[in-house]
Amino acid sequence: MRVVLKLGTSVLTGGSDRLHRPRMVELIRQIAALRTAGHEVVLVSSGAVLAGWETLNFPPRERSLAEKQLLAAVGQSALMHTYSTLAELYGLKVAQILLTADDFRDRTRYLNARTTLTACLGRGVLPIINENDAVAVEEIKVGDNDSLSAFVANMLEADLLVILTDAPGLFTADPRTHPEATLIPEVGRITPEIWALAGGAGSHRGTGGMHTKIQAAEIATRAGTRVIIAPGDAPEAFVRAATGENIGTRFLAAGSRLEARKRWILADTSPGRVLLDAGAATALRERGGSLLAVGVRGVEGDFERGQTVRLITPEGAELARGLTRYRAGDLRRIAGKRSADTQATLNYDYGPEVVHRDDLILL
Numbered sequence: 001m002r003v004v005l006k007l008g009t010s011v012l013t014g015g016s017d018r019l020h021r022p023r024m025v026e027l028i029r030q031i032a033a034l035r036t037a038g039h040e041v042v043l044v045s046s047g048a049v050l051a052g053w054e055t056l057n058f059p060p061r062e063r064s065l066a067e068k069q070l071l072a073a074v075g076q077s078a079l080m081h082t083y084s085t086l087a088e089l090y091g092l093k094v095a096q097i098l099l100t101a102d103d104f105r106d107r108t109r110y111l112n113a114r115t116t117l118t119a120c121l122g123r124g125v126l127p128i129i130n131e132n133d134a135v136a137v138e139e140i141k142v143g144d145n146d147s148l149s150a151f152v153a154n155m156l157e158a159d160l161l162v163i164l165t166d167a168p169g170l171f172t173a174d175p176r177t178h179p180e181a182t183l184i185p186e187v188g189r190i191t192p193e194i195w196a197l198a199g200g201a202g203s204h205r206g207t208g209g210m211h212t213k214i215q216a217a218e219i220a221t222r223a224g225t226r227v228i229i230a231p232g233d234a235p236e237a238f239v240r241a242a243t244g245e246n247i248g249t250r251f252l253a254a255g256s257r258l259e260a261r262k263r264w265i266l267a268d269t270s271p272g273r274v275l276l277d278a279g280a281a282t283a284l285r286e287r288g289g290s291l292l293a294v295g296v297r298g299v300e301g302d303f304e305r306g307q308t309v310r311l312i313t314p315e316g317a318e319l320a321r322g323l324t325r326y327r328a329g330d331l332r333r334i335a336g337k338r339s340a341d342t343q344a345t346l347n348y349d350y351g352p353e354v355v356h357r358d359d360l361i362l363l
């Protein structure tokens with residue numbers, strides 16, 4: 001199972017003004033336990049601005065953009081230092097990956113970020129993601145780490161997104177101001193009534209409060225990822241959430257990840273066409289294979305790496321649709337050649353598959 005864990009500032013501080021190291025070590029311990037059980041974990045962590053404020057000895061809370069970016073820049077390294085020191089206790093190596101909204105909008109950056117994250121997981125390294133606050137101004141920001149964690153879950157097609165926070169889950173009203181509010185254990189569909197529970201914009205605490213968590217749940221569940229919002233201070237909260245125990249609020253996925261991916265590929269109306277030779281058409285149709293450059297006869301239209309292309313048989317029929325790993329111009333240059341020649345022809349090599357089986361739908 002692939003799990004994205006999001007830790008809010010509230011969890012990392014335990015309500016104090018400082019990074020709460022005993023809490024952090026407890027969370028790292030749970031991450032290590034889950035990995036030992038064979039699961040992949042990606043961490044999305046807030047707390048940079050807070051850690052910067054702590055490191056610089058609590059300067060007055062003047063929060064101009066420049067000041068916030070300064071605090072984030074100082075705090076991000078303090079935060080990572082703390083994580084890597086604590087992770088070391090469990091023999092865990094960590095990697096820092098800072099993203100902004102552009103990394104999800106720009107196809108090349110998106111794929112590169114995904115490649116790096118996947119490489120980390122392949123090597124058993126724990127990726128720790130935050131927004132790149134030091135460079136991201138309002139226009140290019142995701143803006144809150146709840147949404148960021150949902151985008152990351154989609155990028156990695158995670159099975160589960162766990163958002164740990166300082167509330168026990170989603171309540172019928174903000175439990176801080178409504179002591180009579182009760183926990184909602186399960187949300188099947190995110191209706192306007194569910195949105196209303198998070199209160200209006202005015203009632204948000206920190207960055208977003210419950211509103212951004214519901215937003216995250218909507219983004220992730222639509223793409224087939226289950227979401228759990230749970231209390232960060234409950235014993236074994238992360239392990240329990242990840243192993244299916246009833247804790248906090250669970251949001252059911254809307255359909256499977258595969259269905260979501262298929263919907264997405266089929267909805268993409270990019271006009272690029274890749275002409276197959278007979279051997280490639282048979283391999284795709286009958287043997288469940290991927291498309292290799294050697295089976296490509298021609299390329300029509302223009303497309304970027306990662307876009308949808310139509311795969312056309314020698315008879316002119318559309319056999320399949322899939323995501324290409326090579327852009328049109330480059331694919332023209334390697335068409336008909338063996339995979340071993342790709343590096344020499346292009347000076348780079350994204351692997352032998354032009355369209356990988358996992359990224360392909362037969363029509």
Ligand SMILES: Nc1ncnc2c1ncn2[C@@H]1O[C@H](COP(=O)(O)OP(=O)(O)O)[C@@H](O)[C@H]1O
Nearest residue numbers: 008009010165167170171173174197206209210
């Ligand atoms: N319906 C609700 N159920 C639970 N918590 C809510 C609700 N509406 C607002 N909140 C508030 O959202 C807060 C959690 O969000 P936030 O402070 O941004 O935490 P984090 O740092 O973990 O992102 C809770 O402490 C709670 O006061």
Ligand SMILES: N[C@@H](CCC(=O)OP(=O)(O)O)C(=O)O
Nearest residue numbers: 009046047048049144145207
């Ligand atoms: N990127 C910011 C945190 C943004 C954010 O969404 O915070 P939170 O609501 O505590 O998860 C930071 O590291 O300080």
